[in-house]
Amino acid sequence: MISSPSPWIPTLILLLLSLPIIFFFTSRILPPPPPPISLPDELDDLTLFRRAAAAESHPTRRPKSRLGFTNSKPKIAFLFLTNTDLQFAPLWEKFFNPNKSQSQKSQNRNLYNVYVHADPTVKPGIKPPGGVFSQNRFIPAKQTHRGTATLIAAARRLIATAIIDDPANQFFTLISQHCIPLHSFQFLYNTLFETKSHQLAELKNLKYKSFIEIISQDPNLWDRYTARGDNVMVPEVKFESFRVGSQFFTLTREHALMVVNERRLWKKFRLPCLRPQSCYPEEHYFPTFLSNEDPKGCAGYTLTRVNWTDSVNGHPHTYFPSEVSPELIYSLRRSSFAQPYMFARKFSPACLNLLMDMADEVIFRD
Numbered sequence: 282m283i284s285s286p287s288p289w290i291p292t293l294i295l296l297l298l299s300l301p302i303i304f305f306f307t308s309r310i311l312p313p314p315p316p317p318i319s320l321p322d323e324l325d326d327l328t329l330f331r332r333a334a335a336a337e338s339h340p341t342r343r344p345k346s347r348l349g350f351t352n353s354k355p356k357i358a359f360l361f362l363t364n365t366d367l368q369f370a371p372l373w374e375k376f377f378n379p380n381k382s383q384s385q386k387s388q389n390r391n392l393y394n395v396y397v398h399a400d401p402t403v404k405p406g407i408k409p410p411g412g413v414f415s416q417n418r419f420i421p422a423k424q425t426h427r428g429t430a431t432l433i434a435a436a437r438r439l440i441a442t443a444i445i446d447d448p449a450n451q452f453f454t455l456i457s458q459h460c461i462p463l464h465s466f467q468f469l470y471n472t473l474f475e476t477k478s479h480q481l482a483e484l485k486n487l488k489y490k491s492f493i494e495i496i497s498q499d500p501n502l503w504d505r506y507t508a509r510g511d512n513v514m515v516p517e518v519k520f521e522s523f524r525v526g527s528q529f530f531t532l533t534r535e536h537a538l539m540v541v542n543e544r545r546l547w548k549k550f551r552l553p554c555l556r557p558q559s560c561y562p563e564e565h566y567f568p569t570f571l572s573n574e575d576p577k578g579c580a581g582y583t584l585t586r587v588n589w590t591d592s593v594n595g596h597p598h599t600y601f602p603s604e605v606s607p608e609l610i611y612s613l614r615r616s617s618f619a620q621p622y623m624f625a626r627k628f629s630p631a632c633l634n635l636l637m638d639m640a641d642e643v644i645f646r647d
């Protein structure tokens with residue numbers, strides 16, 4: 282008996298025919314997942330990190346003072362991580378060189394170093410704005426993708442370069458292109474290196490802390506921990522020791538060295554995520570590692586103010602010109618910790634002129 286063709290067959294054919302169309306459209310909506318970090322990139326980084334460790338363990342070339350510092354005055358390394366033009370370069374320029382007075386300029390000059398990691402794949406290319414951001418402050422950089430371990434790698438690249446470049450770099454502050462300063466350089470410097478004369482006797486035991494947020498109570502902690510799949514992070518990273526925190530931190534030299542020497546956790550954090558919405562490796566790796574290795578050496582909070590109210594897609598609130606006022610700066614500075622906030626993000630590029638107008642009278646007046 283010959284049956285009449287099933288009514289399903291035309292439907293099936295239609296479905297099969299439409300599959301490429303569906304694929305075509307979803308691939309246009311969802312960008313392809315970013316590639317994992319390549320082996321050559323990984324090896325480049327390892328070489329750099331080994332050089333940083335070697336540079337540190339050359340005590341003959343690095344005479345240290347009684348305080349553990351090199352003989353020159355301790356400096357702050359500013360590590361700019363960007364995938365756009367440095368939109369607030371003029372404001373940062375003013376931060377480093379507060380006014381045209383030559384004496385003030387040279388006073389600050391020996392107390393900081395600037396390093397920039399600019400994604401080299403951005404078209405038409407990120408141009409050094411000059412001044413403190415001259416061409417030679419741009420370090421060899423690699424592509425970065427949001428929600429991937431490339432942001433950890435870029436931060437470690439900056440840290441390692443700064444360790445090698447100048448033994449006087451004692452604090453390492455990570456800054457994004459959306460960050461603005463909330464205080465003067467001098468204020469920041471004095472706060473970080475606060476050593477009052479009456480503490481001199483104790484200086485031998487004095488230990489500086491890193492300012493990095495470390496959170497263990499978070500409703501999304503499990504989602505973030507399992508973003509690469511179940512049981513992927515063990516045994517290197519147990520859920521009990523998994524932490525989240527801020528991407529933007531200020532680390533001591535001791536911690537900076539630990540971070541570039543770290544291999545064990547990196548093996549896990551470098552793995553791609555299955556769920557992009559829970560994947561912020563750069564907010565997990567540093568707090569997890571440092572809180573496990575040296576919890577007492579971490580303040581547990583960051584100096585960079587971020588407004589997470591009504592965050593969208595993992596992006597914090599972005600400030601636009603209509604919100605910018607002296608009152609905003611004052612309120613962003615206020616913190617419930619021992620130090621006020623020193624930096625804030627995110628600001629839209631359109632805020633630059635307003636911020637420049639109030640730089641001398643508000644932002645850099647402490």
Ligand SMILES: *[C@@H]1O[C@H](CO)[C@@H](O)[C@H](O)[C@H]1NC(C)=O
Nearest residue numbers: 379380382385465641645646
């Ligand atoms: C600018 O320089 C003057 C001295 O020429 C100094 O008194 C003042 O504090 C400086 N401004 C800032 C913001 O440091």
Ligand SMILES: *[C@@H]1O[C@H](CO)[C@@H](O)[C@H](O)[C@H]1NC(C)=O
Nearest residue numbers: 588589590591592598612613
């Ligand atoms: C934080 O952002 C919200 C909007 O998302 C805004 O209403 C609030 O004023 C902001 N807070 C501060 C301190 O700027």
